[in-house]
Amino acid sequence: MRLDLLLRISSKIFLPFIILFAFYVQFHGDFGPGGGFQAGVIFAAGIILYTIIFGIKKAQKDFPETIFNYMVPLGVLIFTVTGLISLSKGFNFLDYDALAHYPKHGQHIGIIAIELGVFVTVIGSMVSIFYAFVARGKK
Amino acid sequence: MNEHAPALVVMLPIIGAVLIMLIRHNNLNWGIALLSGISTIYYSIILYLNARSVGTISYAMGGWEPPVGIEYRIDEFNSLLIALIATVSFLILVYAKSSLNIELKKNKISTFYSMYLLCLGGLIGILSTGDAFNAFVFLEISSLATYVIISMGNDRRGLLAAYQYLIIGTIGATLYVIGVGLIFIITGSLNLYDISVKLGDIELYRPLLASLAFITVGIALKIALFPLHAWLPNAYAFAPSVGTAFLASTATKVAIYLLIKYLYLVYGFDLVYSNQIFIFVVLSLSIIAMFGASMIAIFQSNLKKLFAYSSVAQIGYITLGIGIANYNGLIGSTVHIINHSIIKAAIFLAIGCLVFSSKIVNIDQLAGLGKRMPMVAVCITVSSLSLIGVPGTVGFISKWYLVLGSLEQGLWVVVFALAVSSILALIYVGRIIELIWFHAPVGGMVSQNKIPFEMIAVTVVMTIATIYFGIDTRLTGDLAKIAVENVLLGEQL
Numbered sequence: 245m246r247l248d249l250l251l252r253i254s255s256k257i258f259l260p261f262i263i264l265f266a267f268y269v270q271f272h273g274d275f276g277p278g279g280g281f282q283a284g285v286i287f288a289a290g291i292i293l294y295t296i297i298f299g300i301k302k303a304q305k306d307f308p309e310t311i312f313n314y315m316v317p318l319g320v321l322i323f324t325v326t327g328l329i330s331l332s333k334g335f336n337f338l339d340y341d342a343l344a345h346y347p348k349h350g351q352h353i354g355i356i357a358i359e360l361g362v363f364v365t366v367i368g369s370m371v372s373i374f375y376a377f378v379a380r381g382k383k
Numbered sequence: 384m385n386e387h388a389p390a391l392v393v394m395l396p397i398i399g400a401v402l403i404m405l406i407r408h409n410n411l412n413w414g415i416a417l418l419s420g421i422s423t424i425y426y427s428i429i430l431y432l433n434a435r436s437v438g439t440i441s442y443a444m445g446g447w448e449p450p451v452g453i454e455y456r457i458d459e460f461n462s463l464l465i466a467l468i469a470t471v472s473f474l475i476l477v478y479a480k481s482s483l484n485i486e487l488k489k490n491k492i493s494t495f496y497s498m499y500l501l502c503l504g505g506l507i508g509i510l511s512t513g514d515a516f517n518a519f520v521f522l523e524i525s526s527l528a529t530y531v532i533i534s535m536g537n538d539r540r541g542l543l544a545a546y547q548y549l550i551i552g553t554i555g556a557t558l559y560v561i562g563v564g565l566i567f568i569i570t571g572s573l574n575l576y577d578i579s580v581k582l583g584d585i586e587l588y589r590p591l592l593a594s595l596a597f598i599t600v601g602i603a604l605k606i607a608l609f610p611l612h613a614w615l616p617n618a619y620a621f622a623p624s625v626g627t628a629f630l631a632s633t634a635t636k637v638a639i640y641l642l643i644k645y646l647y648l649v650y651g652f653d654l655v656y657s658n659q660i661f662i663f664v665v666l667s668l669s670i671i672a673m674f675g676a677s678m679i680a681i682f683q684s685n686l687k688k689l690f691a692y693s694s695v696a697q698i699g700y701i702t703l704g705i706g707i708a709n710y711n712g713l714i715g716s717t718v719h720i721i722n723h724s725i726i727k728a729a730i731f732l733a734i735g736c737l738v739f740s741s742k743i744v745n746i747d748q749l750a751g752l753g754k755r756m757p758m759v760a761v762c763i764t765v766s767s768l769s770l771i772g773v774p775g776t777v778g779f780i781s782k783w784y785l786v787l788g789s790l791e792q793g794l795w796v797v798v799f800a801l802a803v804s805s806i807l808a809l810i811y812v813g814r815i816i817e818l819i820w821f822h823a824p825v826g827g828m829v830s831q832n833k834i835p836f837e838m839i840a841v842t843v844v845m846t847i848a849t850i851y852f853g854i855d856t857r858l859t860g861d862l863a864k865i866a867v868e869n870v871l872l873g874e875q876l
Contacts, residue, residue, distance in 0.1 A: 317404035317497075320397070
């Protein structure tokens with residue numbers, strides 16, 4: 245851990261930008277290239293970079309594995325609840341028009357909501373898979 | 384909420400799966416699974432009744448009207464299968480709790496319930512969707528859940544079986560998508576009913592036939608049609624008993640429905656059956672499946688593997704009806720989808736009871752079972768007799784229609800094949816029945832665990848169903864007739 249000073253410092257500088265870029269891709273996704281999946285992968289890449297540089301022990305202490313395990317179903321839940329809200333207002337399943345008074349706003353809110361679901365699930369599954377492989381034989 | 388039933392039957396199991404993964408409390412999760420199972424049954428019955436009274440139901444997912452948006456299209460055929468699959472998997476869920484406590488590690492049980500419901504949601508999705516690509520997505524959802532279910536057994540060979548199925552299943556799904564891609568290039572549409580309309584104006588040419596071939600082979604891998612069945616025996620043998628019962632009674636049946644849907648509703652009867660080679664291939668593969676798989680089953684010593692090979696043979700019966708392709712042949716297929724689902728659920732649930740009570744894996748351990756566990760022994764005997772097609776059981780009804788259908792087409796070879804394959808089935812079932820009833824118990828084979836009431840009850844219910852639907856065919860036979868008349872052969876009749 246002594247020799248990789250350069251890597252540690254530069255990755256610390258990079259990390260906030262990676263995370264910020266993930267959020268940019270996430271929120272830009274509804275009127276430009278990008279979306280929940282890409283953003284989730286970029287976010288997870290940030291955590292994976294952190295794990296590679298600082299080691300699995302420190303990474304799992306700072307970002308506990310259980311959080312990511314719960315994120316996987318949580319994202320799907322966000323997605324389905326969005327659909328159920330449309331149902332409860334008398335529209336078809338996942339009809340975003342139901343989400344606001346003005347259909348266009350509804351579509352906007354709906355796409356953000358389900359992309360958020362995708363974002364959460366993708367981060368969860370990417371990091372869970374990565375942790376599962378890295379931590380093999382160390383438990 | 385009833386008008387939203389097409390979305391709810393798919394979403395309820397998936398919501399259940401998600402909640403289970405979030406809560407992760409073994410007993411509470413059983414309750415959640417049961418709750419989402421029973422509500423799925425409720426909405427599936429509503430769907431069937433609606434489809435009967437008002438005809439085909441079209442549901443625009445997300446409010447986007449078809450053919451642009453994803454359409455869920457419910458008719459008398461698929462709503463019948465949705466109701467069947469919802470009911471069978473609910474009964475298996477009732478049975479699951481005690482069996483899983485013995486067969487799985489404690490920390491895996493929640494995941495199992497979750498994957499079970501996810502798979503159920505995926506299967507119902509395949510049945511109800513009217514969109515080619517959406518069907519692929521649900522195919523993948525159910526398959527991914529299936530791989531996890533198979534790998535969860537205590538036997539480490541389950542991991543290898545799951546990996547095998549993962550590779551083969553992925554190849555199958557890929558072929559299916561290539562076929563869908565070709566159709567999309569030809570017609571510019573992904574909505575199955577829109578495609579079928581547009582295909583009517585298109586001359587038969589090579590890419591169209593190529594898409595038919597890709598889709599048929601891709602789905603045939605999921606069905607485990609004979610030369611593509613290699614993944615099935617190991618997967619069934621090493622999955623947890625509950626998983627085996629669930630997969631054997633639902634997963635392959637849904638894939639068969641998808642194939643029937645493509646052949647009859649998308650490509651259309653005329654296009655597919657004007658092609659003599661296609662009929663020849665389907666018929667001969669089905670007959671080889673009936674013979675080959677039954678022959679292999681005769682020489683199996685692992686109990687689950689024996690019935691897995693018998694599943695491959697029985698799938699041959701179903702595809703045989705698709706190949707015969709007349710009214711009675713199709714009824715035979717449809718009825719056998721329902722009947723085989725019930726039979727295999729009964730058999731694998733009974734085997735699950737044996738694994739629970741005394742870890743019986745091999746056939747020779749069955750010796751003297753009739754004395755030690757008469758109830759389970761009767762269940763296995765009756766449901767195996769159904770497999771052969773003894774009159775008074777469901778197997779007989781299916782074979783009756785298949786024989787009628789092939790006689791009408793003048794396919795004497797097929798009639799002969801049906802008779803001989805029944806004899807082969809008699810041989811492997813006979814071995815089991817002889818061991819159960821006419822051999823003395825082997826020493827050291829004492830029953831260890833008392834089988835809980837609900838496990839026995841579900842097994843007995845399924846076994847009674849194999850007899851009941853063999854005598855009173857109003858529910859299965861007549862509904863299958865209606866499905867075939869109104870949906871599949873609507874234009875031919």
